Amino acid sequence: MTANVPAGADPRPEPVRDRALPRSSGRRIGDILFSDYFVLYLSIAYFLALIPFLPTLSTPANLANLLSNMWPLLVVAIGQTFVLTIAGIDLSQGAVAGLTSVAAALLLATAAPVAVLGNAPVWGVFLGETGGLLAGAPGATTIGVALILLIGGLIGLANGLAVAVLRMPAFMVTLVTMIAVGAFAIWLTQSNNIRDLPDNFIALGKGTLVSLYFGEAETSEVARRALHAFVTWPMIIALGVAVAAHIALNRTVFGRYVFAIGINRKTAEISGVPVRRVIVTVFVISAVCAAIASILYTARLETGRPTLGSGNFLLDVIGATVIGGTSLFGGKAKIVWTFFGVLFFVLLSNTLNLMNLSAFHIDMVKGGVILAAAFLDVTRTRLMLERTP
Amino acid sequence: MSTLLAFDGLSRDWFGVPAVSDLTLDIPEGSTLGLIGQNGAGKSTLMNMVGGVVPPSRGSMRWKGAEYAPRSPADATRRGIAFIHQELNLFTNLSIAENVFIDGFPRRFGLIDARRMHDVTAALLERLQLTHRPETPVGDLAPGERQIVEIAKALHRAADLIIFDEPTTSLTPRETARLFDLIGRLKAEGRTVVYISHILGDVARLCDTVAVLRDGRMVDTGPASAFDTERMIRSMIGRDLAGMYPGRTAAPAAEPVFEARGLTLSGVIEDVSFTVRQGEVLGLFGLMGSGRSELARVIFGLDPLERGSLTLAGRNLAGGPAARIAAGLAFVTENRREEGLLLEAPVAQNLSLVALRDFARGALALLDETHHASATADLGADLAIRANDIHRQSVKALSGGNQQKAVIGKWLMSGPRLFLLDEPTRGVDVGAKFEIYGLIDRLAASGAGILFISSELEELTGMCDRILVMRRGELGPAFVPPFERMHILAAAFGEAVA
Numbered sequence: 024m025t026a027n028v029p030a031g032a033d034p035r036p037e038p039v040r041d042r043a044l045p046r047s048s049g050r051r052i053g054d055i056l057f058s059d060y061f062v063l064y065l066s067i068a069y070f071l072a073l074i075p076f077l078p079t080l081s082t083p084a085n086l087a088n089l090l091s092n093m094w095p096l097l098v099v100a101i102g103q104t105f106v107l108t109i110a111g112i113d114l115s116q117g118a119v120a121g122l123t124s125v126a127a128a129l130l131l132a133t134a135a136p137v138a139v140l141g142n143a144p145v146w147g148v149f150l151g152e153t154g155g156l157l158a159g160a161p162g163a164t165t166i167g168v169a170l171i172l173l174i175g176g177l178i179g180l181a182n183g184l185a186v187a188v189l190r191m192p193a194f195m196v197t198l199v200t201m202i203a204v205g206a207f208a209i210w211l212t213q214s215n216n217i218r219d220l221p222d223n224f225i226a227l228g229k230g231t232l233v234s235l236y237f238g239e240a241e242t243s244e245v246a247r248r249a250l251h252a253f254v255t256w257p258m259i260i261a262l263g264v265a266v267a268a269h270i271a272l273n274r275t276v277f278g279r280y281v282f283a284i285g286i287n288r289k290t291a292e293i294s295g296v297p298v299r300r301v302i303v304t305v306f307v308i309s310a311v312c313a314a315i316a317s318i319l320y321t322a323r324l325e326t327g328r329p330t331l332g333s334g335n336f337l338l339d340v341i342g343a344t345v346i347g348g349t350s351l352f353g354g355k356a357k358i359v360w361t362f363f364g365v366l367f368f369v370l371l372s373n374t375l376n377l378m379n380l381s382a383f384h385i386d387m388v389k390g391g392v393i394l395a396a397a398f399l400d401v402t403r404t405r406l407m408l409e410r411t412p
Numbered sequence: 413m414s415t416l417l418a419f420d421g422l423s424r425d426w427f428g429v430p431a432v433s434d435l436t437l438d439i440p441e442g443s444t445l446g447l448i449g450q451n452g453a454g455k456s457t458l459m460n461m462v463g464g465v466v467p468p469s470r471g472s473m474r475w476k477g478a479e480y481a482p483r484s485p486a487d488a489t490r491r492g493i494a495f496i497h498q499e500l501n502l503f504t505n506l507s508i509a510e511n512v513f514i515d516g517f518p519r520r521f522g523l524i525d526a527r528r529m530h531d532v533t534a535a536l537l538e539r540l541q542l543t544h545r546p547e548t549p550v551g552d553l554a555p556g557e558r559q560i561v562e563i564a565k566a567l568h569r570a571a572d573l574i575i576f577d578e579p580t581t582s583l584t585p586r587e588t589a590r591l592f593d594l595i596g597r598l599k600a601e602g603r604t605v606v607y608i609s610h611i612l613g614d615v616a617r618l619c620d621t622v623a624v625l626r627d628g629r630m631v632d633t634g635p636a637s638a639f640d641t642e643r644m645i646r647s648m649i650g651r652d653l654a655g656m657y658p659g660r661t662a663a664p665a666a667e668p669v670f671e672a673r674g675l676t677l678s679g680v681i682e683d684v685s686f687t688v689r690q691g692e693v694l695g696l697f698g699l700m701g702s703g704r705s706e707l708a709r710v711i712f713g714l715d716p717l718e719r720g721s722l723t724l725a726g727r728n729l730a731g732g733p734a735a736r737i738a739a740g741l742a743f744v745t746e747n748r749r750e751e752g753l754l755l756e757a758p759v760a761q762n763l764s765l766v767a768l769r770d771f772a773r774g775a776l777a778l779l780d781e782t783h784h785a786s787a788t789a790d791l792g793a794d795l796a797i798r799a800n801d802i803h804r805q806s807v808k809a810l811s812g813g814n815q816q817k818a819v820i821g822k823w824l825m826s827g828p829r830l831f832l833l834d835e836p837t838r839g840v841d842v843g844a845k846f847e848i849y850g851l852i853d854r855l856a857a858s859g860a861g862i863l864f865i866s867s868e869l870e871e872l873t874g875m876c877d878r879i880l881v882m883r884r885g886e887l888g889p890a891f892v893p894p895f896e897r898m899h900i901l902a903a904a905f906g907e908a909v910a
Contacts, residue, residue: 276768276777283765286754293714293751294765294822295737354756 110353128327813844
């Protein structure tokens with residue numbers, strides 16, 4: 024173990040209560056760099072470093088906002104993580120989110136204005152003055168959510184079959200799906216948004232279980248906006264998806280197969296891994312995750328929006344996943360990495376917003392950060408190889 | 413003869429572990445040096461130093477009498493050193509001429525001078541007796557022909573020293589003979605050759621001098637005439653190897669375990685029928701392109717079968733690989749890096765890949781980690797796979813021999829009835845070969861049938877109960893001990909024995 028103290032490193036001795044073997048600071052920096060929690064440490068350091076400059080950053084209102092931005096993105100990114108693990112990519116998640124957002128409204132809306140939507144192809148078929156197909160029916164929201172997930176799953180199935188059975192490249196297949204499904208969603212409503220979603224559906228995106236109040240203790244009435252939501256339904260749903268995904272990827276035979284295919288599809292095939300079935304399943308997971316995220320977004324916006332997944336959606340998802348450390352070349356992924364990647368990405372967007380930068384500036388910085396993350400990944404991999412001869 | 417390349421106390425450490433230590437050797441101009449050693453003996457590191465890929469930790473090199481410290485592979489190329497690797501450095505999408513001129517296209521008025529490229533390449537190809545047009549894409553050439561293109565590149569650069577690293581691994585005997593003829597002519601032209609190979613007979617035949625590396629040190633050197641195969645092996649492994657092959661411990665049973673009837677895939681395999689008995693090691697010999705690897709792929713269900721039937725342990729084989737594995741089939745392909753291993757995954761995950769479902773618990777197919785860890789650890793120990801920690805170390809970090817043990821090992825957990833072994837000892841050093849032969853014997857003794865496909869007739873005659881010969885997709889007669897090498901070779905080449 025050679026002491027490799029970088030210039031300016033803190034020469035403070037080990038705390039007495041730390042009874043672990045004395046570690047050199049070079050080795051300790053290495054431990055942090057190679058830790059699964061590296062991006063978490065990075066996020067915390069970034070957060071602490073910016074508090075002096077952006078005092079609003081640590082206010083309860085902003086923290087609640089940060090968290091609420093995190094959950095839907097986490098769900099989509101988890102789906103993407105599975106696809107990246109098999110060395111694929113799913114460009115169609117945004118389009119799936121857009122279509123399922125429209126579908127949610129077409130099924131569940133309780134009213135619709137003819138003036139806005141009268142020209143849409145869905146008018147009179149799925150949607151009328153009295154709302155969507157299931158409007159007012161008992162259990163409408165439950166059935167609606169199930170149908171939305173089914174729609175997502177079917178698109179994923181189509182992607183998966185094209186990749187696994189027809190052996191088309193994932194990039195091509197999902198690019199086509201992105202274009203076609205995205206356009207279809209917009210055509211359905213002629214690019215209009217649909218409002219008037221039922222309350223129990225909206226609760227899925229905004230419902231609060233634990234709220235905190237940081238104001239005066241004596242006030243008898245508390246304004247709604249003085250309450251800051253911390254434990255919300257989206258949080259429960261996203262964390263539930265994350266735990267399930269973590270178990271599926273790390274603790275099941277299926278997860279091992281996913282990694283095996285990502286590392287070497289030929290070897291997996293010859294070793295009897297059901298390669299096609301696993302690939303199809305992975306694309307279904309990805310699209311269903313996009314549909315779940317779409318429910319969270321749609322409910323939060325109280326609007327079925329066909330363009331929900333356009334614009335920067337894809338950049339955010341793939342950027343967050345890759346920053347977490349998942350490899351675009353397959354075979355290297357962890358759900359916690361994606362979790363921290365999403366955290367960092369949301370934090371980054373939030374701070375850039377607080378700096379009052381324009382949308383263009385924000386995207387330029389985001390692009391730079393993804394590039395830096397990719398560079399860091401390459402460097403980490405190289406250093407890791409040198410560490411384990 | 414003056415010295416072309418000299419090493420003086422040359423050493424190279426990797427993370428404090430010496431790969432080459434204190435190596436001193438002169439290579440006279442015009443000589444042919446055979447460099448041998450087991451995998452990990454330091455041959456690659458030595459060649460990487462010569463080629464400017466890594467600098468030495470200590471010691472120095474001299475080239476034509478002057479100090480030589482290449483800083484990059486381009487440096488080495490410029491001085492006149494050419495490498496012919498086992499994995500060729502050719503662009504298969506480019507033509508022969510473009511490959512020859514890849515590091516400096518001739519220009520005329522700022523454009524590539526295609527005519528000059530054509531003429532120079534055509535002259536080179538004629539000298540090397542390769543009857544292809546310079547415009548032919550390298551992807552259309554056979555492996556042996558591609559190697560000749562590599563040599564053409566070296567000649568074009570007027571290389572003084574040509575280093576061949578395992579050049580014959582993917583060549584047919586005929587291509588090998590042609591290569592040796594070519595090396596002979598290079599020698600006659602006064603070029604210096606370093607020949608690195610595991611095939612000791614070739615080294616003895618081609619070289620003037622032999623140098624043996626072991627654990628990074630030069631342990632034995634002398635004129636090739638003073639070396640017989642036994643001395644080479646003894647020097648390489650540092651002890652006497654009592655025979656190259658372990659004895660077979662059990663005789664095959666009478667009952668067949670596998671039967672192939674009338675297998676046909678037009679143009680590849682023609683009406684192939686044979687039987688493998690329980691505990692039998694059945695050799696399959698044939699030249700490259702004879703259909704031997706294709707036969708294995710058809711049996712395993714990777715390629716479709718036009719006609720014919722397959723029976724394993726009394727059951728009809730059908731479907732894809734997964735169904736056939738379930739029926740008791742195992743397939744070690746000739747290509748362990750591309751098809752055999754998950755290189756980046758830990759050793760343990762490679763070992764359990766085939767039998768992974770056996771570790772599933774409950775409806776969610778959760779992995780039983782404890783059972784998985786102990787089972788893979790037991791298997792790793794049983795196979796004597798040398799790794800620091802099979803649960804964390806990636807299989808990529810293992811030596812070729814240990815990688816190959818992992819490829820065979822991953823099949824053992826599912827208890828197959830028939831093993832298809834395609835070139836199971838390719839690119840593996842002498843010591844590891846011996847271990848793999850021992851493993852084959854153990855599998856046979858446990859009652860499994862083995863179809864042992866190889867282009868090394870030597871190992872087939874050493875290990876097999878019977879040897880089949882395949883030629884142009886057809887099976888010839890079966891040979892039984894005592895094996896007559898000449899007859900088997902003649903059957904493979906389709907020539908009558910005088």
